[in-house]
Amino acid sequence: xxxxxxxxxxxxxxxxxxxxxxTVGYLAGDILPxxxxxxxxxxxxxxxxxxxxxxxxxLATALAxxxxxxxxxxxxxxxxxxxxxxxxxxxxxxxxxxxxxPVLIGACVLAGxxxxxxxxxxxxxxxxxxxxxxxxxxxxxxxxxxxxxLLFTLPRIAGSQATPTFLxxxxxxxxxxxxxxxxxxxxxxxxxDADGSPLPSIGMGAMIFAGALxxxxxxxxxxAFVGTLVMENVGLSASELGAILAVATVAGLAGASLPxxxxxxxGLFVPIIAMIGVDAxxxxxxxxxxxxxxxxxxxxxxxxxxxxxFAYLLAVGAKLDxxxxxxxxxxxxxxxxxxxxxxxxxxxxxxxxxxxxVVMMVASSVAVALLLGPPTMMLDRRRRAAA
Numbered sequence: 001x002x003x004x005x006x007x008x009x010x011x012x013x014x015x016x017x018x019x020x021x022x023t024v025g026y027l028a029g030d031i032l033p034x035x036x037x038x039x040x041x042x043x044x045x046x047x048x049x050x051x052x053x054x055x056x057x058x059l060a061t062a063l064a065x066x067x068x069x070x071x072x073x074x075x076x077x078x079x080x081x082x083x084x085x086x087x088x089x090x091x092x093x094x095x096x097x098x099x100x101x102p103v104l105i106g107a108c109v110l111a112g113x114x115x116x117x118x119x120x121x122x123x124x125x126x127x128x129x130x131x132x133x134x135x136x137x138x139x140x141x142x143x144x145x146x147x148x149x150l151l152f153t154l155p156r157i158a159g160s161q162a163t164p165t166f167l168x169x170x171x172x173x174x175x176x177x178x179x180x181x182x183x184x185x186x187x188x189x190x191x192x193d194a195d196g197s198p199l200p201s202i203g204m205g206a207m208i209f210a211g212a213l214x215x216x217x218x219x220x221x222x223x224a225f226v227g228t229l230v231m232e233n234v235g236l237s238a239s240e241l242g243a244i245l246a247v248a249t250v251a252g253l254a255g256a257s258l259p260x261x262x263x264x265x266x267g268l269f270v271p272i273i274a275m276i277g278v279d280a281x282x283x284x285x286x287x288x289x290x291x292x293x294x295x296x297x298x299x300x301x302x303x304x305x306x307x308x309x310f311a312y313l314l315a316v317g318a319k320l321d322x323x324x325x326x327x328x329x330x331x332x333x334x335x336x337x338x339x340x341x342x343x344x345x346x347x348x349x350x351x352x353x354x355x356x357x358v359v360m361m362v363a364s365s366v367a368v369a370l371l372l373g374p375p376t377m378m379l380d381r382r383r384r385a386a387a
Contacts, residue, residue: 013182019142020176021122029338030147034154041160057108058339064116065332072124073323081121081180088114089173096166123331124324128184132318137259140311148249201320204375211371212313216337218364221345234295251300255307268376278305280365
């Protein structure tokens with residue numbers, strides 16, 4: 001049975017709660033370059049060891065999000081999100097003072113589990129809103145802005161030191177606590193519409209989950225290696241690359257604004273397929289460009305299209321199930337992609353080089369379109385029939 005709980009309009013406090021929930025949930029992925037740099041520079045880890053630690057953290061986030069998806073469809077979201085933030089802050093604090101690798105890995109698992117709990121309950125809350133496209137777009141917009149601020153300020157606050165880096169991450173979780181009180185909660189389920197019923201739209205939901213996961217695996221894998229590729233192919237310095245990436249954040253804000261502007265008027269199929277096309281062209285072109293101007297243009301297009309897709313796919317999950325279970329599952333797919341992408345791309349780069357990367361980009365983008373096209377088209381038909 002498809003769930004049919006009431007949807008409501010939400011105000012600025014609720015949007016702020018959604019945004020900080022996503023920020024806490026995706027924090028490690030958003031500032032991944034700084035975390036890896038701190039592990040290597042301060043703790044003397046190799047690149048593979050540092051990557052392994054962050055992969056464990058991100059996989060723990062994804063696992064916790066998936067395990068909490070069903071519970072996130074019931075009342076009590078603010079309480080569980082706050083509990084997750086406290087657990088995550090405790091894990092990051094322990095990681096800040098860990099002096100042995102096993103302790104550090106255990107602390108990162110704890111931090112990841114707490115972050116995943118926050119992520120599940122925050123993304124599930126999007127389903128309560130009357131306009132999931134705008135709600136997710138606003139949340140991603142704020143999350144992108146906060147992530148940009150953290151990427152800019154963290155090197156100045158923490159340098160390349162592990163202890164202050166992890167402590168800042170703990171503080172972010174603690175600062176979010178007061179805002180969770182405004183997290184939109186689930187209604188008490190009515191008889192015959194209980195959240196314990198089978199998850200609705202299993203086929204469509206599985207396609208959305210697979211499409212979101214594949215999209216994020218390729219995009220975050222590419223993100224992990226874009227610096228190396230560009231500095232080798234284009235000849236940019238590290239400072240020039242950093243400047244372009246910083247400015248590209250504006251494109252991310254613009255991309256997240258697309259669902260805010262369109263709402264449900266543009267439907268789901270057309271903007272999602274269009275953004276998949278832009279995303280595919282941009283990230284494939286980045287492998288091939290040889291001039292700074294060409295790289296800057298493609299980076300802006302890539303950042304903007306990815307942010308738009310991120311927001312739209314969270315909205316799709318919210319539309320599949322008004323209890324928010326699919327939204328939590330789709331949100332966890334992005335965390336899983338953060339973990340798997342860099343490892344996969346590292347292997348592809350080592351084995352096949354840039355030509356293999358281009359082929360993989362094209363093939364994966366076609367697969368993402370085939371996975372996301374049918375369910376979004378079906379949801380658009382449902383919306384028109386109900387209008």
